[in-house]
Amino acid sequence: MATAVSQGFSGAQDVDRERTAAAVSVIESSLDSHESRRLKNVLQAVWVGSGGIASEFPGGAIDLSSQLSADALSFLLDLADLSDRDFWDGLAKSVDFEVLLSLESMGETPAFQRLMEACLSRLQAKACIVRADRGGPISSDTAYRWSIDRGALSLRGHGHQAWISDRLQGIDASPLTPSDLPRVSTIHGRVKRAAIKVNEFEATNSTESLKFASEDGGDVFAREDISFVTTALGHDAGIRKATTTLRSGHHLDVNFGAWSASGRARAKLPLNEVAWVALTLLTPATGTSLAELARVLFGEAVDSEER
Template identity: 30%
Template sequence: MTDFSSALHAAFDVPDPREAVNRIKNVVAHELSQTDTRAKVTKTDFFNHSFAPDLVLSWPNERERLVFLKSDTRPAVLRDDVAAIRKHDPIVFALDPVNEDPLDTDEYQSPPRDDDTLLADSRGMEVLIESRVSEPVVGLASSAVLQGGRGLLTEREAEAMASSVAAGFNGAKQLDTGTTAAAVAQISGHFDQRRTSRLLRFLGAVWVGSGGTASSFPGEQDVTGDLDGTALEFLMELPPIDDFEFWRRIGRPLTLESISQLRVEDDSENLQHLVESNLDVLHARACRVLERQQELGEEETTKFRWRLERQMLCLRGSRFSTYFASKVDELKVEPQDGEGISLHELLRRAEQRRTSISELELATPTRTVSYATVTRDDISHDEELIRLSSTFSSTAYVQTAVASLFGTRPLVCDFPSRTGKGRTAAKFPLGTLAPVALSLLTATTVEERQALDQVTRYYNEVQRQPTLFEVEDASAIQSSISNQSQADVGEIES
């Protein structure tokens, strides 16, 4: 007898009928929650009713699904019960094992294809729960079962489904047509149209991510759509897949917004792979840096890790957390108020990343001065700026500065709030924005800058390689640039 069966029998043995019903519902609700941890289970005031559900399942942005508990599992009774409520596409949950398909009889006409009723017993659900432990990808199927499973789900069917989905995932990774086709057939027969489409898009994305083509994916269904959030979340929870090309193919259609909505615990290794492989297509317009203290038991390290916090993508280090958003008002963390920085400190930070500063604002307690050239070119080595700043007292701080990324996209850095934002509609790939913004808005150590280079290494590797003419041109002017840079640095130090 399983733990669920024991709990269910104990609930039936409670003398008070009302308390017995409440405990039975609690036991079933717990099992459904284990089958899909994302589901919200609500109890009703009914029990074993012909037309009123016992439980209601709900998910964000999904339709509700009604659950009818049935204690009488005789085939004739179950057939009548299903016939009375099938228009709701419900889950009929048998409290005792179903040993034969009550709908598979000569005198009963099989349900039409658009009938998405699911007849399940407790053992079928338990098989899916247990299978998730050894094969986490089965969790995607168990979630889909509650949302849109159809047909019969007993122990045998659940075992076939779990093994088929797990084998299909591994088959898609290995471009195994036969194994993947078997999973496609299994999925197509046990889920409604929407869940079938989602699961096949998942397998199709894994197939393409592994180097296959959409046209060679086994099955007639269209698998070219983007992955939904649930499928992506399950990919994040799987054992680490250390394959740059796989994650790059998976992530090309993604946006910062779609990743920010995911619910992922901690700093999943697969989240690191997904983000780091797609730093050129994930664009942000704003970021904010917050100081942080290491948590109790947290390992001391200079490494940076991508995380999802407060529905934002975050790059967390040992001293700072940097949050990224598509708009300034989507930064859901309040700034930590501070002061500006000295001009010398700004120029030092800009030099570390070879970042051009096109304008800035200096302020004292009583005056504010804005400085920029007419052509908006780099002012970080401007002799006039150095002379002007020497006339200010030691209380003069840079409040804002505008960095030019890619030559034409202005990044406005506000130092008191440690916030960076693109001017007008300017957005930046995370591979550039993360290291530049963090290095300008905070005082980073050599080790931290090296760690930033490490976390963005794939972005740097996939940048456009110079053409032959560019290489020749670069060689011709290299010495003059080097000499000029040394002179500029000497002027700043003096």
């Protein structure tokens, strides 16, 4: 039986009808209908991930939806060749955010990093929450790594962890008091380093709050001088909220008191852009960590002229 599965996996990788069909025949005659369907679903996932057409899978298409089951994806992550980029690119076409979250839990394995690298540009999300990392041994220079944690997609590294999901609720968070909010000057520096467009923001001190916005929808932080804020609220003024415009044109609201970022209404946004804004504005990412984050999320170096 193990030999049949191995040969079927190899045949599906090569989109070889004869070898795959032989394995399917052994599986169907050796297992009950439930286990047989489960294994054939895995083989079909490999078939499609390797460039085959689902309807042409030997033994009949098991699932024509083009989505993987959690069982199939877990199996593939355990067995797939990490060096086969074509396989990962093909597999990514069958993976969306819902499929990833169906895994429920997934460690920071090399295979999961390859999968995320291949499918990240296609994924959409709603919200992101960031915290100083307390989930395990991690230092300020630890590389960013993907996992599934607490029912959300997680990106952990350089002293912080982000949970990215299709909803904002679900991760406990204590709000920050006004005195704990990042200073306007701090966020101004982060915005410049990450080349993020801020349309409006709300600043506050111990007694009052003011909202600052660009009348034409432009970047309110485009100017180098931010004395217009400190004159009104003092040099210790903190930022409570900000509205940013992503490269895709969508708006993302950042709540510094809750360490979170979310899209509006039912909008689903490019996941890599959501994570970029959240991690660069809510954490002190600079230098090496900023460059690595850009590579992980976009496959590129930081370029303030283009981002």
